[in-house]
Amino acid sequence: MKIDDVDFFYLSMPEVTTDADGSQDALVVRVVAGGRVGWGECEASPLVSIAAYVTPMSHGVCRPVRDSVLGETIDKPDDIRRIAAKVAYNSMDLLQAPHTWSGIEMALWDLLGKARGEPVYKLLGIERPARKTPYASRLFGNSPDETLAGARESRAAGFRAVKFGWGPFGTGPVQDDVDHLDAAREGLGEDGILLVDAGQIWIDDVEAAALRLPALERNRTVWLEEPFHAGALDAYAALGARTDKLKIAGGEAAHDVFMARHLIDFGKVGFIQIDCGRIGGIGPARQVAEYAAERGVTYVNHTFTTHLALSASLQPYADLASDTICEFPVTPRQLAIDLTTNHLKLDSNGELSLPEEPGLGIDVSPEALAKYRVDVEIKVNGKSLFKSPA
Amino acid sequence: MKIDDVDFFYLSMPEVTTDADGSQDALVVRVVAGGRVGWGECEASPLVSIAAYVTPMSHGVCRPVRDSVLGETIDKPDDIRRIAAKVAYNSMDLLQAPHTWSGIEMALWDLLGKARGEPVYKLLGIERPARKTPYASRLFGNSPDETLAGARESRAAGFRAVKFGWGPFGTGPVQDDVDHLDAAREGLGEDGILLVDAGQIWIDDVEAAALRLPALERNRTVWLEEPFHAGALDAYAALGARTDKLKIAGGEAAHDVFMARHLIDFGKVGFIQIDCGRIGGIGPARQVAEYAAERGVTYVNHTFTTHLALSASLQPYADLASDTICEFPVTPRQLAIDLTTNHLKLDSNGELSLPEEPGLGIDVSPEALAKYRVDVEIKVNGKSLFKSPA
Structure with missing residues (x-):
């Protein structure tokens, strides 16, 4: 499978407070490869992580995360590791890159699990x-x-x-x-x-x-x-x-x-x-x-x-x-x-089990993506580098 | 002195190659406080560092760098250290923040040196x-x-x-x-x-x-x-x-x-x-x-x-x-x-000395800021969070 698309959904509560509560906004990532879809999530500062995906290259080891991801082949776990190494090297001087990549990486595991009909842990x-x-x-x-x-x-x-x-x-x-x-x-x-x-x-x-x-x-x-x-x-x-x-x-x-x-x-x-x-x-x-x-x-x-x-x-x-x-x-x-239509639930012993469904086993709600959507546009020299997906 | 303004100038060569050469673009910072001006420079990925300055807050320790800088008092070196600690704490979860802050910090030293009529090393x-x-x-x-x-x-x-x-x-x-x-x-x-x-x-x-x-x-x-x-x-x-x-x-x-x-x-x-x-x-x-x-x-x-x-x-x-x-x-x-109208020059022994002029002793060329200017606009929910200074 070839990675055809990576989309970022910046979501936020209408009001964000100074509480030490990281659930007030979210950056959700959707990856499309081989006609399949995987979902992941980056932690913290959605706008900055989006910028790290699309930023113009500064030099050979300060490239946008996008350059190391789009068009890559993803058929097996080792492909994820290979792309990770590529991002780490090519974006060596881009400090925010690991946060951006994290959500993409999760989505790739989710996608691969779905393609194989297996949960990620397998x-x-x-x-x-x-x-x-x-x-x-x-x-x-x-x-x-x-x-x-x-x-x-x-x-x-x-x-x-x-x-x-x-x-x-x-x-x-x-x-x-x-x-x-x-x-x-x-x-x-x-x-x-x-x-x-x-x-x-x-x-x-x-x-x-x-x-x-x-x-x-x-x-x-x-x-x-x-x-x-x-x-x-x-x-x-x-x-x-x-x-x-x-x-x-x-x-x-x-x-x-x-x-x-x-x-x-x-x-x-x-x-x-x-x-x-x-x-x-x-x-x-x-x-x-x-x-x-x-x-x-x-x-x-x-x-x-x-x-x-x-x-x-x-x-x-x-x-x-x-x-x-x-x-x-x-x-x-x-x-x-x-954000998700299903949730991990405590059993009668108060314990948690991982979903047995393929991938991460969690479904993203299209309604939530619309309801909490933050509209971002980044333009450089008149060219739109990023626009929030509709 | 109160920090009234912080401006970011994203500059770039017309063509940026994959050479491992960090001089192909630049992010120059201008700080204005008490009617004085200081200049600094952030290393690497200008767009991402700008985003870290203006990004909406995610939570109490993932705030934009701006929130810890604008309006602060700057009269002595300890003020710079105090603001640095504030940025580090308030932007703890914003990975790119140290790169953004670096250029501001330099500019604050430059400004303070100029205000005192002393080079930064003093x-x-x-x-x-x-x-x-x-x-x-x-x-x-x-x-x-x-x-x-x-x-x-x-x-x-x-x-x-x-x-x-x-x-x-x-x-x-x-x-x-x-x-x-x-x-x-x-x-x-x-x-x-x-x-x-x-x-x-x-x-x-x-x-x-x-x-x-x-x-x-x-x-x-x-x-x-x-x-x-x-x-x-x-x-x-x-x-x-x-x-x-x-x-x-x-x-x-x-x-x-x-x-x-x-x-x-x-x-x-x-x-x-x-x-x-x-x-x-x-x-x-x-x-x-x-x-x-x-x-x-x-x-x-x-x-x-x-x-x-x-x-x-x-x-x-x-x-x-x-x-x-x-x-x-x-x-x-x-x-x-x-970018600068003066330069550090090797003496006859092939050695370098620091400028004795106040601050960093280096003057930024307004012509270069215009000539290499990259026009950036970042909009979130229809509101312009950043627009390159004219």
Whole structure:
């Protein structure tokens, strides 16, 4: 099959707020090859990722992503890897390229799975996907009382594991954070699994983060996520060495396999969290999952948007039966719900299974593409380089 | 002073080829604050960096660069650092942001220097900048004869040090590379300084790179630059451990200080090469220069475009008298020559000094901004987010 078309659908809620909620907009990718269609999704800044697809070439290794994709042959998984290597080399100096490519890559797996009548995990060599235990991902409340209520709400919705993040956490006095952590534990009950996401708030200040360790430990936090800037590997390792009761998590910002490996090798994280919409798609995520498994590091998906992205993000570690936990966006904006006509559902044990349908097993809603459509036009020297599909 | 305006000028040669030559287009930034003007330059993919400046917000930490810059106060160097931290946090999930910010940051230093009547290096605390020995940066020839001729040409033009890169190097049989290296040495003469840039051609294949070591050593190559993908730290360290006659160089892709530090700490490079147009500007580059100096690693600028970028790129290590070598674009496209009305010139010893004029000491030509202008318009939902300045 030859890649004939790649289309980008920029979707957005009517209002986008400063909440740390990535479901407020979306960049959905449709790839057409051999008369078949595949769907994928890029994480973050739709306009910029579109620009990286169509931008005029700056020089031989700063080419638009388009130049390495259109017209390529796609008949087998190795073709996806070959095109990925081509993009990485030809767009070496185009920083945004991995985010753009990620959605295309997902769509290519989806398309290939549909062409073969097999789910993507089978194309990755996985026979029987393991069930995952989703954790509810939510923001800290504005007050400890709100955090308490949120924890109870998530438990009532059937989630045993809940991750609290962002909001006021880390921005004020230590005691405020202690109160939020105590409230979260109280709301979760004794057997709830507590995860905490600090959203890089301490940048590289190990001491500031360490001040929160006693309350994190006392409340039996399983992981502390992104205490620091994604590149502050020394700080990750130093904080991890200060506790044997919880593990440090990170990795969502990785835009190539190397960055994820550095967090494992030098940052000594215990959980590696990969966003398929950033790292270059499913193939590189699978590489990280294998690398982590060999080193006793637990792989977790990072997904805060739609169930298209969710299905893609669960494929790379579907066979890792001991890596049971998975991120599950619990309270996304309506756009993320509406985008797909089917959704991954919790079973009676509160567990998730991957779809058995071909490809990613998720159908995109044409109505949602129309309803949330953002109309983009990019013109260079009078020539239209991009216009949102009708 | 309040930052009132930030304008982007996308410039391009009429024809852009696949040569690994970054001078074929440019993204020039003009900042206006307190009635004063500063100029800077972003490296690579102008359209994408413009998009990162104006893109609609995706969520609280995926904001357009603009939101963290316009209206900010700029009276002292610490203000630049403060705005840089704001951009880094608010645009955490916007991958292209560091490239966009780099040009703005440079322009802020230029503006601040002009406001104080001091060159930028003085604002960095540097009293007397050291002279640098520029190396001529050029592509390998298509044949060893062309490489030989190129080496002779650069020597005749007064350069003792010449860097050859890209072209056929690393793409064919080992013997081809050996022939090019022998030709380069022959053309440079016994006392010429030979540098080689492999342009990431071996990705992470240490053995493939190591096959070239004997010829690199025999021809007294000072450094082998970017043998691997910028993130393949293990490969950098492994290759470096295979030779004590030459050093490994890298770093141009670093888009934050952490990445440069990782190349030093884990990649064990002997030369760290920083592009001010990518790493976030002059401030972070200065941090890397200091970090490298403490560890016995030599800092070198990475500059392949205009003398505006060249002046900016020399400021961060102007006081490191032992780090004498600097990159100097010898055969840039006409756009890069025309962009500035003054240029850094080699003195009679073939050495370069920084301008003593306030700011970056380089004047941008209004004629060049008009002549090479690329007209860009970005519209979102019918609203013009960006239009090239007239």
